[in-house]
Amino acid sequence: xxxxxxxxxxxxxxxxxxxxxxxxxxxxxxxxxxxxxxxxxxxxxxxxxxxxxxxxxxxxxxxxxxxxxxxxxxxxxxxxxxxxxxxxxxxxxxxxxxxxxxxxxxxxxxxxxxxxxxxxxxxxxxxxxxxxxxxxxxxxxxxxxxxxxxxxxxxxxxxxxxxxxxxxxxxxxxxxxxxxxxxxxxxxxxxxxxxxxxxxxxxxxxxxxxxxxxxxxxxxxxxxxxxxxxxxx
Ligand SMILES: [Zn+2]
Ligand SMILES: [Zn+2]
Numbered sequence: 001x002x003x004x005x006x007x008x009x010x011x012x013x014x015x016x017x018x019x020x021x022x023x024x025x026x027x028x029x030x031x032x033x034x035x036x037x038x039x040x041x042x043x044x045x046x047x048x049x050x051x052x053x054x055x056x057x058x059x060x061x062x063x064x065x066x067x068x069x070x071x072x073x074x075x076x077x078x079x080x081x082x083x084x085x086x087x088x089x090x091x092x093x094x095x096x097x098x099x100x101x102x103x104x105x106x107x108x109x110x111x112x113x114x115x116x117x118x119x120x121x122x123x124x125x126x127x128x129x130x131x132x133x134x135x136x137x138x139x140x141x142x143x144x145x146x147x148x149x150x151x152x153x154x155x156x157x158x159x160x161x162x163x164x165x166x167x168x169x170x171x172x173x174x175x176x177x178x179x180x181x182x183x184x185x186x187x188x189x190x191x192x193x194x195x196x197x198x199x200x201x202x203x204x205x206x207x208x209x210x211x212x213x214x215x216x217x218x219x220x221x222x223x224x225x226x227x228x229x230x231x232x233x
Pocket of ligand 2: 006007008066199
């Protein structure tokens with residue numbers, strides 16, 4: 001099954017306003033994606049609409065966030081229900097600096113429903129680094145039963161390599177690597193599942209870099225096990 005675990009909706013200030021959860025789900029389904037995650041910056045507020053749209057479009061939703069750590073690394077925290085993602089989102093929100101959104105520069109940050117109706121406009125900039133460290137966010141995500149995946153670790157900004165210079169030792173459910181270097185990174189980290197993701201911010205980026213994942217049930221433990229199997233291929 002094609003899996004794509006890193007995508008943004010219109011709630012992310014850097015994403016296109018065309019990226020409603022509905023558009024994301026239906027475009028991915030048309031491209032053959034079977035399981036997809038919504039991971040807006042530091043917020044899970046659009047995951048209820050995303051989960052509803054995915055059910056309609058016939059694909060499995062994962063509900064998550066792309067969190068900016070205190071060190072300015074991007075990490076993914078993924079859950080199998082909107083409720084779990086929203087609870088994690090509350091923990092993140094309490095550690096997010098209250099910088100006002102510059103609408104001229106970034107545009108709006110709308111929370112929408114599954115029919116693309118705006119429910120609320122968030123006026124705190126969502127992309128700031130939160131007060132918790134990489135390690136604290138990893139511990140909190142895993143304590144809540146979520147998948148913890150450092151994002152685009154080989155990107156030249158907002159990644160563990162750009163900010164820390166190395167991948168800290170620890171247990172990762174996977175690491176996300178920019179597609180051209182996925183094989184090289186799997187060789188470098190043979191015990192950690194290496195995945196690619198689209199990190200879509202605009203409709204034309206949807207489903208561009210999924211990976212293959214086979215699992216029995218769409219639950220976090222089954223997905224964790226399927227990810228671990230990637231290193232045994
Ligand atoms: Zn990122
Ligand atoms: Zn992203």
